[in-house]
Amino acid sequence: MFKPKTDTSLPKQAAARGKAVVPTIISAGMVVEGNLRTTGDVQVEGRVIGEIYAAQLVVAESGEVSGNITAETARICGQITGAVTGGTITLTATARVIGDVLHDVLAIEAGGLLEGLSRRRAAPPALTAPAQTSATIEGKAEKLPEPA
Numbered sequence: 001m002f003k004p005k006t007d008t009s010l011p012k013q014a015a016a017r018g019k020a021v022v023p024t025i026i027s028a029g030m031v032v033e034g035n036l037r038t039t040g041d042v043q044v045e046g047r048v049i050g051e052i053y054a055a056q057l058v059v060a061e062s063g064e065v066s067g068n069i070t071a072e073t074a075r076i077c078g079q080i081t082g083a084v085t086g087g088t089i090t091l092t093a094t095a096r097v098i099g100d101v102l103h104d105v106l107a108i109e110a111g112g113l114l115e116g117l118s119r120r121r122a123a124p125p126a127l128t129a130p131a132q133t134s135a136t137i138e139g140k141a142e143k144l145p146e147p148a
Contacts, residue, residue, distance in 0.1 A: 028062050044078070061094050
């Protein structure tokens with residue numbers, strides 16, 4: 001007798017994150033020249049010449065990016081020439097990254113290639129050893145010099 005209402009809005013989880021339901025896909029054989037900027041997800045199976053800013057990024061095995069990447073989560077299976085900045089960066093066995101990686105968490109599978117520097121975005125707190133005030137040399141206690 002009564003039909004349930006059809007909800008045509010975005011799923012609650014996606015709406016809460018402010019993201020589109022479907023990722024932006026650069027398909028194989030497609031070349032994009034220019035910068036991509038989105039609060040959603042991007043999947044690159046073709047080639048991008050320019051910078052990419054996304055919440056989540058997947059570069060497929062066939063994907064190539066010539067430019068810097070900024071994404072909170074990035075899974076790289078293809079080739080990147082440029083810097084990669086993000087929270088969690090994963091380089092799979094087929095990944096080839098020529099450039100620096102600035103990350104919170106970095107995972108490189110066996111076979112993955114990174115030619116560049118790897119640095120954490122937020123440096124961990126400095127470790128400090130307890131200061132030594134004396135040492136015993138041949139049975140004598142001596143005061144150690146102050147560290148420089």
